[in-house]
Amino acid sequence: MHHLKSLRVRVALVWLVFLLVVAFSLFQGSRVRANIVAEENARFEREAVLASVASEVFTAQLVHQVGALLRAVRQFHRKSGAYAETETFIDQLGFDRSLIDGLYLLDAKGWGVAKARGRNVADRDYFQTHQRTPGDSLIISPVEIGRVSGKLHFRISIRVEREDGQFDGVVVATVRPEAFSNHYRQLQGSENRVFSLILSDSRRLLTRLPEPTLEQWARPANDDNWTMILRDEIGRFVAVSPVDGIKRIYVFRKINQLPLVMFVGFAEDDVQQAVAVRFRRLQDIAVSGLFILGLSALTLSLALISRERLAAANVRLESAYEVMRTQAMSDALTGLPARPMFFDRLAQAISAARRNERQVALLFLDLDGFKVVNDQHGHDAGDVVLKAVTHRWLACVRESDTIARLGGDEFAVIIGDLMPGTSMQAVCEKLIGAVAEDIALPNGQNVHVGVSIGLACYPDNGLEIDSLLAAADAAMYQSKGRGKNTWTLATARPLPNGEALDWLVFSDTHLLGVAEIDDQHRQLVRLVNRLNRVVNGEADPGGVAGLFAQLFEATRVHFETEHRYMLQYAYPAMAVHDHEHQRLLDELTRMAGETTPGNELLILQRVKDWLLDHIQGADRQLGHYLVRHGCQ
Structure with a gap:
């Protein structure tokens, strides 16, 4: 009952630990999700910042490249003064036409004189600004449909002056927004990530990915955060896009020395989707872990139960083994030691005698007339005789001595711890005398047996077990040959080394x-x-x-x-x-x-x-x- 109670307690503890782990996992789930949300927001924002930096570098390089081309055309025109030669010079510049749509030279009245001849743009804001504003600054104008190309583009232009400083025209480059979109697309990552390049003075779009509609190109950005955008060099804010209506987190940075602001925005839905993927993966791992833990708890419970059952079975087996061992080591009829125990005790007696310089006497006893009893009165009568003889002989030896039944009517007596020279005559005669009296059978009849004894001593007659056994056995047969019911001392001697x-x-x-x-x-x-x-x-x-x-x-x-x-x-x-x-x-x-x-x-x-x-x-x-x- 105690073992059963202990088993129940241990199994209950196993499942209690499992339930605590499950409860802890559920409790930690919300905290883990919050941490993942924070990590994914930080990751998306970090990626947006890196994308804005890369876009800023690309935009600045493109604008500076266009500025260098414009100044080169202006310088050439100042030297040559010929429109045709300037046009040839423009054709020979070899600029990247996937980025820059065209380069044009306009005279002081707004007419195209090198490329775009016959077109007048005197009404354009950028032309009028250059006309009234001396200086060497580049002007970037909003996206419009070009009168020459008929395509959407924005212009980057620079003022041309005579030597006396008077206005002499404009060199202008047209740039297609797609040139930027192709670059942004390489950095986009998610279809909901948006890139916008906006003029800070007019709040008009220069480029955007995804691209807006025609009407949205002309619509100025109207955002409550614009005051912060104009004030700070870099920053972040959350807003709903007027282009596609998606709520995003935007990071922005101004492009150095240019009236441009770079925006990169990522949608909160993308963040939540990334969070869901990570959290689902962790959930799968957690569920798998809990499943394995539950399976382990079940296995451990079964192991504990099996262990208890095995322990109980081992106890029963050990008890059965002890019973079998006792039966194997002892003679079932007489209760005397059987052959295995006899050999073990003989070995111990000889070993002790060798260490202590003592002697061991080994007596082989074979009953005389026992076969006649069996033949005339049956085996039950023989069993009565064997029990009676055993009882009488046990009274003839010391408690420390051993009487063993070797089989049938053969017995052996081990008498150890003898001083050298001790005579065994009295013991042998006592054993012979013990069987001299008749033995009464259950049917009232009496039977008589005798005994022939062979005596061998360690170390006089043998140093090894088999040598001593052989000497005692030979002496016993000598007693049989001398007329039985007597004893004989062995004459064998240990052989010298060699x-x-x-x-x-x-x-x-x-x-x-x-x-x-x-x-x-x-x-x-x-x-x-x-x-x-x-x-x-x-x-x-x-x-x-x-x-x-x-x-x-x-x-x-x-x-x-x-x-x-x-x-x-x-x-x-x-x-x-x-x-x-x-x-x-x-x-x-x-x-x-x-x-x-x-x-x-x-x-x-x-x-x-x-x-x-x-x-x-x-x-x-x-x-x-x-x-x-x-x-x-």
Whole structure:
């Protein structure tokens, strides 16, 4: 119940965090939009300012270029005094006719004398202004339909004087508004962005993009902001355009030393559209983020639930494992330790005895007459006998000693922590005497069994687990041969060091007939024997860990050699053999990691079995195949 409550709290916290993030995102949405509006307004205004600067530069350069042409024509006419030569000079100037429509020379009465001959413009405002106003200033006049070209253009003109200062005519250039529009179009960006060039004195349009109607060219600008425009060099204002009725934000700047003001305006609708695009993109990202966050919250919730369920399953599994382990480690009938626990306790007892210079007594017990009981009275009666014998024997040994059932009617007793020279005669006779009395069966009948005991002691009869087991087993069979119901002390002795008398002997029966593989097997046996000697107290520079590392490396090289032979001779079971190699390496690594004080002998026994099983099993089949195919 506590775990369930804790799980609910954690899942609730996950979703609470998610809801808080959603609420925060909604709260921040309005602030984010306001920031985007401010940023986009600033961006549009910055772009408009840059466009106005670029347009100012273009306009000033064009006007100064026209002024230079006008002065050149005036200077030439002063020198030549001939209209025809001046006209030829104008034709040879080679100015850009996409910008400047034409250059003309007018006499003092307003008649065209160089280009535009036969036309009189004495009634034009710019001509009359030059006629009455001495000076060298350029005059820029509003857009009108030209009498010569019949097209919309505005004029830039300059006064011509005689040497005595008297008015002698005008040099005029006609400029089409489209020349500016083409330039503005490159800077426009949005169709709602507007460019206007206005004469500051007459408030008349010189150019505009988009272009106005014919009537709008002649209409002066009438804006409440004009006072500010005339006062300031640069500025901004918001107004509704009289041309197209669109509300815009305008930036303006005066063109230096010219009666011109450059306007660039951008529509608020364009700003809102840009804001909408950015905000929608952020919304998409936010929605995606919230979706991912929600999915993560769901995944985390499911993970927490699964984790709790897995933890509960693990608890049940561990309980089941403990039950199974207990069943595997203990004999179900007698409750005594079974073989796995027996080997573990024997290894620990020998390891402790080696460290403390003590002895361990190992007794193998085999019941005499047990088969007769089974045959005559049935297996249930046999089970009664085994339980009774177990109960009696437990009373014969110390609590620290171990009695194990190895299988059937075979038992073993481990008596550790013995002083050297301690006699086991009393213990053996006590165990034999414990089964001397009849055992009553549930049906009222009595049966009788005896026991044959084989006794082996560490280190007198063996230094390794299998050596000690073999000695005790041999002694037990000697007891059987001597008439049963007795005990026998083993006569086996540990072999001295030296390869021929080593614990693990590599004999001719282990040879496969492939020289390189046999040599490597022999090297592996040497390493296992060295490991055995170190475990039993002999000094070695590598120690247990170092010898395990050498054994692993030698095994790896050996497996590579076998793989090379399998490739060379096309061994059909190569995949299975390679898989077995990997399993053996993993097992060796695991055994090295599991080696701790107290279980070295048990691990050592597993290493010995690991090596011999490999040589006599899979490698035996490989050797036969290689020899049959001519490998030596």
